[in-house]
Amino acid sequence: MSDPVLLIRDLRVTFDTPLGELHAVRGVDFDVSSGELIGVVGESGSGKSVTFLAAMGLLPPRAKVTGSVILDGEELIGANPRRLRSIRGRLMSMIFQDPLSALNPVHRIGDQISEMLQSHQKISNRDAATKSVELLDLVGIPQPGDRARQYPHEFSGGMRQRVVIAMAIANNPKVLIADEPTTALDVTVQAQILEVIQRVQEKFGTAVVLITHDLGVIARVASRVNVMYAGRNVESGIVDSLFDHPSHPYTRGLLNSLPRVGSERLEPITGFPPNMLRPPIGCGFSPRCQFSQPACDAKLPELRSFGDLQTACIRAEEIVVSGAPVR
Amino acid sequence: MSEIELPTLSPRRMALRRFVGHKAAVASCVVLGLLVLVVILSPLTARYGVNESVRKPPNSFLPPQKIAWFGTDDIGRDIYSRLIYGIRVSLIIGLFSAIIAVAVGCVVGAVAGFRGGFFDDVVMRVTDLFLAFPFLVALLVVRQTLGALSWLTPLVGDMSSVRFIIFLLAFFGWMTVARIVRGQVLSLKEREFIEAARAVGASRRYIILRHLVPNSIGPIMVALTFSVVGAIIGEATLAFFGYGPQAGAGTTSLGILVQAAKGAVQSGFWWMVVFPCAALVIISLCINFIGDALRDATDPRLDMGH
């Protein structure tokens, strides 16, 4: 595997709130290489979005970020804001769940893509306009020349998301971060958008980080996956392996709670995620875990190798061997 | 259950907490509170009667000194005492006209918003019409009309009475309140918890009283505070043109005091201008700060917790 183009080490994010310090991300390691599509899976409160917002430098000033985020050899944490602005949209881009939030309703689509191009490259108006149409075509918008002259409200949800993808890859970034890009879309449109992302990746070799809560989406497009819980990475590895023999109880719980063909009764994960204002000293999943032991609560478990996976469960060996049910 | 065990925070308590965080508003409450106290205890706090001269002539246009803290006016009356009586009248006018305006505005706005249709259209066009006229012109025209309608006089009183002015200002105030309430009702109407109430068989009246009103208290309170300011300034405007409450016969108001100072500006009797105007400004500012803080405190988006 080639060198990682994005390397995150021990990233920690805390927020100052009236009720105290909120520990949203508590030491996350992460890497992705060119041409790879990594999935990041977690539920609400897991810190999956905050991690990458922090990497992009998009968090509000009251957020404290420590750790290291190295993009193509350059450290981003603590970097000059002007430098970060020049990187965003050029070397690293991010798209979100709601495409409307990235689109200016009073500007034409073509102009918005051109603006994206011109703010990072020396390119004439005419060339930018041509390139914009090419990009629209690349993301599968029919009659791109005509549609470039339209406004965001004239596009449907799926089309808007394609436009946003076009804007994000306009400058051929090394890394594209997609935060729940298809969650708000119909399932048939979701399939189209995932296909666009894969196509873009194949063409440009972009490293893609796909953040989602949908394990099906991960199974479809990701090659590797990270599972996050309570601000930490609890398991990671190649997609096939993780789905086939997950080692962390949370991952197992997630897979078990999905409706399956012929399932009589679903198995939810009982309990609630921990309070991130006073995060537990030990494993965050312990209160909800059927395999929990006192040792689990004593110390925060680190990610370690376990076969072809990385797991943060100290009892992984026994769990897998015990044959506890999993899909 | 691994949740923070906090005492139940009702939306009301959360709003209070947010309000208290606005320092300007809290200071305003204190200032206004003191002012109201002074004004209520007026026979005690004022040093002279409303029409009383501070001493035998020469007593006119005396600058601020021991016998007259804020100086005297053209016929030797203590401005400090007159200010206290004047503020009282202005506050009464402000408060009551605002209450009437809000009461009427709420009902009209709620019904217009909730029912929609023809009634809503009519009400909106009427308010549009009135709000389109320059305030001053409309004020004077309505004043004449209202006064000319002799059958209304038992209710609203004589044209130069305080009561008349209260109703006159309320007449203008309700329209703004109606718009605010209507807007609020329109946005609430489509919320799912309203649909849930309908799904259970709730009547229109139940929904308005039990759901729409409590969720509109915020904007209504804000409308109330801004109506008070509007009325106080409206009264000052009326008085400035000589249409204030009966002058001379013992009633004075902030507006009358400001109007009396018209001539004094050029002659250098600054105390006649400065003190009434400062009072007007301070009162308006305080109420505005409180209104702003109320608006922030009752922001419905914050009802959803952190």
Next chain:
Amino acid sequence: MSEPILQVHQLVKNFEIRASRGARKVKRVVQAVSGVSFTVSKGQTLGIVGESGSGKTTVARLIMQLCAPTSGSVTFEGRDLAALKFEEMRQLRRRIQIVFQDPFASLDPKMTVGASIAEPLVVQREPGNHEERVTELLNLVGLAPDHARRFPHEFSGGQRQRVGIARALALNPALIVLDEPVSALDVSIQAGVINLFDDLQKRLGMSYVFIAHDLSVVRHIADQVAVMYLGKIVEIGPKQTVYEHPTHPYTVALLSAVPVPNPSVERARQRIMLEGEVPSPVNPPSGCRFRTRCWKATDLCAQEEPRLVQRPTGQLSACHFPE
């Protein structure tokens, strides 16, 4: 097969909207629901799946008589709901209830959770001690009794949804319409709420109309499934049959698009990608509404609208060239 509790026949709902065309204002008609018919049997669950523009949410509101149908009938326990007077319908509302999608928006933020749950009892003027009933309901949905005096913002999404369910159960309805009841919840919480629905159905014999876009959830809980597209039902039948032997191209495409949480299965799958997007319900395609995106479309499809026809496998579907 038990007796029918809800029968919907040729339901049509058109919305009039005022749109601007250039400088002029034109009246447009949104054909949200265009002739939908189905039957729900007692103690059974009908799942309705569809994407945006399918009209499934409008169907929910039509069943609840939260909006009036343009034509067609809704018959509940043998009574035509449209023919009822306001007071009669109000009485009947005890028997049909609804759970909404958004656990945040469906509770009045200014009312305690207990008051919200008790609201149906208050509105329907139920005598007796509401407090006891509220406690009973809270226990039933897995919440603690002292939660009654808390406010919605103090709860998580999953808990709020349980409150919504408790409220729907307050009057012991015979039928509950569930409008995307778990879509806004985390996956691991969804499972618990779905189990709750299952349990309640077994214990209390309730019937459900379960509306969702998540096909795997519907597959788990429904007995019969109806697939909607642009205001029409394109396929309807027993769940097993529809999922395993879909006959309508849209159903096939829909099933194909749903990602399965199993990488090897995903890789091996034949995927059918639909082109384009759902047409506007203001101007639905002539003939078969799905033809603009269907790989089998012919002239016949544009000229003649296919009717729902019984297939050999057992379900009904509306297609000239079924799979």
